[in-house]
Amino acid sequence: xxxxxxxxxxxxxxxxxxxxxxxxxxxxxxxxxxxxxxxxxxxxxxxxxxxxxxxxxxxxxxxxxxxxxxxxxxxxxxxxxxxxxxxxxxxxxxxxxxxxxxxxxxxxxxxxxxxxxxxxxxxxxxxxxxxxxxxxxxxxxxxxxx
Amino acid sequence: xxxxxxxxxxxxxxxxxxxxxxxxxxxxxxxxxxxxxxxxxxxxxxxxxxxxxxxxxxxxxxxxxxxxxxxxxxxxxxxxxxxxxxxxxxxxxxxxxxxxxxxxxxxxxxxxxxxxxxxxxxxxxxxxxxxxxxxxxxxxxxxxxxxxxxxxxxxxxxxxxxxxxxxxxxxxxxxxxxxxxxxxx
Numbered sequence: 001x002x003x004x005x006x007x008x009x010x011x012x013x014x015x016x017x018x019x020x021x022x023x024x025x026x027x028x029x030x031x032x033x034x035x036x037x038x039x040x041x042x043x044x045x046x047x048x049x050x051x052x053x054x055x056x057x058x059x060x061x062x063x064x065x066x067x068x069x070x071x072x073x074x075x076x077x078x079x080x081x082x083x084x085x086x087x088x089x090x091x092x093x094x095x096x097x098x099x100x101x102x103x104x105x106x107x108x109x110x111x112x113x114x115x116x117x118x119x120x121x122x123x124x125x126x127x128x129x130x131x132x133x134x135x136x137x138x139x140x141x142x143x144x145x146x
Numbered sequence: 147x148x149x150x151x152x153x154x155x156x157x158x159x160x161x162x163x164x165x166x167x168x169x170x171x172x173x174x175x176x177x178x179x180x181x182x183x184x185x186x187x188x189x190x191x192x193x194x195x196x197x198x199x200x201x202x203x204x205x206x207x208x209x210x211x212x213x214x215x216x217x218x219x220x221x222x223x224x225x226x227x228x229x230x231x232x233x234x235x236x237x238x239x240x241x242x243x244x245x246x247x248x249x250x251x252x253x254x255x256x257x258x259x260x261x262x263x264x265x266x267x268x269x270x271x272x273x274x275x276x277x278x279x280x281x282x283x284x285x286x287x288x289x290x291x292x293x294x295x296x297x298x299x300x301x302x303x304x305x306x307x308x309x310x311x312x313x314x315x316x317x318x319x320x321x322x323x324x325x326x327x328x329x330x331x
Contacts (some may be wrong), residue, residue: 022210034157035208037242039168041256045152049173052331054257058286064260072234081179081208082216083226086234087269092262139262 008112008120009146017124020074024062026099028139032066055122061096067103067137069113071126074105084145087121091139094110095130102131107141119144160200162243170254176328178252180286180293180318186296192248195240195277197232202273205236234273237312240271241299244279252295253319257328259317261294267310269303276304277290284313292317 001016026046031037042049042061049060068091075086097103111123121144128137158164170177206216214221215231222230245253252258271277282298299312319325 024210028210030154030157032208034154034159034163034168035205035239037162037166037168038238038253039166040170040254040258044154044168048331051327054259054289054328065235065263066209067264069211069233069235073209073211073213076211076234077213080213080225080227080231085270088264088266089234090262090264093260137262 005044005079005084005143005145007082009128011109011122011145012029013109013112013139015109017078020070020077020105021102022070022105023102024066024097024099026060029062029066029099032063036063036065038063038065042121053119054120055096057096061098062101063117064137066141067091067097067128069140070103070105071107071137071139074107074126075124075143077105079115079145082146084128084143086141086143088142089124089126089139091137093137095134095136097130100101103128107134110140112144121145149309160198160204161203161251162201163204167247170256171329173247173321173326174256174297175253176247176251177325178318179255179259179322179325180295181330182318182322183252183283183286183293183295183318185286188300189249191244191279191281192246193244195243195279197271197273197277199230199273201239202230202232202236205239207233209233209235211237227270230273234265234267236266236271237299237301237310240277240301241312241314244277247280250297251313252297252316255316255318255325257319257325258274259292261315263315265310265312269307269309271301272305275309277309278302293320294310294318
């Protein structure tokens with residue numbers, strides 16, 4: 001497993017990215033809310049979340065965009081040392097992330113696109129799971145790699 | 147309407163964080179809901195966003211990404227990029243700021259759920275950029291009893307260069323009554 005992205009011409013389908021792991025506390029969620037300006041009480045207010053049960057749980061939940069942020073960081077940590085660019089990402093959130101959970105983001109190269117003109121890109125299948133191995137997000141990223 | 151019973155003032159770091167109202171329950175009767183949204187024309191957001199380094203660093207901290215390229219001028223100058231980069235999801239901060247309590251407030255509506263997102267980045271956002279954001283209600287649909295809405299958000303800098311497009315999707319409360327009910331929980 002390469003800790004940074006290899007040059008495009010040496011990349012192979014099936015190349016796995018190093019895992020990206022984060023544990024999310026309620027304080028982290030609040031800081032994310034303030035930093036992002038998304039202060040929806042389902043993230044910020046444990047007492048309101050307990051009463052509202054928006055996601056069927058009495059807990060607050062982390063921002064879905066925080067999970068997407070982990071998926072993006074998984075990719076950029078791998079490509080930034082070699083001057084790559086994240087061009088597109090799509091994600092689907094399959095399970096809410098609760099405070100105290102540990103999220104592991106993983107990725108695998110599934111497509112190589114030979115565009116030339118310094119626009120060769122790869123498609124990376126990405127996923128995030130919690131500490132129980134339950135999927136919390138799946139998606140794809142399109143990345144230009146020199 | 148009840149408001150957030152938390153005081154988060156001591157955690158607000160940046161000038162924009164200090165200026166932004168974080169109580170999403172205080173004016174919930176004005177927030178948008180699924181029935182009230184019409185797919186159609188593109189419109190400008192209420193305000194623009196001037197990108198500062200403290201904004202970029204605060205977001206990188208918020209999303210728990212320790213990369214020096216997102217916060218350290220020396221490291222960024224020595225990199226292939228030459229300057230501090232925004233975290234890719236920094237668009238979220240811009241969107242909430244530009245919408246604030248204006249048109250497009252569905253993004254703040256309590257009771258909404260995030261099913262997934264799609265973003266395309268065209269050009270990097272840089273410190274000093276003044277970003278304006280347009281919104282285009284693109285699709286609204288029902289699946290398995292839930293009400294989905296997608297708005298196409300386009301981000302432009304002060305020269306009119308398009309930086310990114312975010313197809314922002316939420317599952318929304320259907321009616322105003324649904325919003326009020328959950329807000330009063």
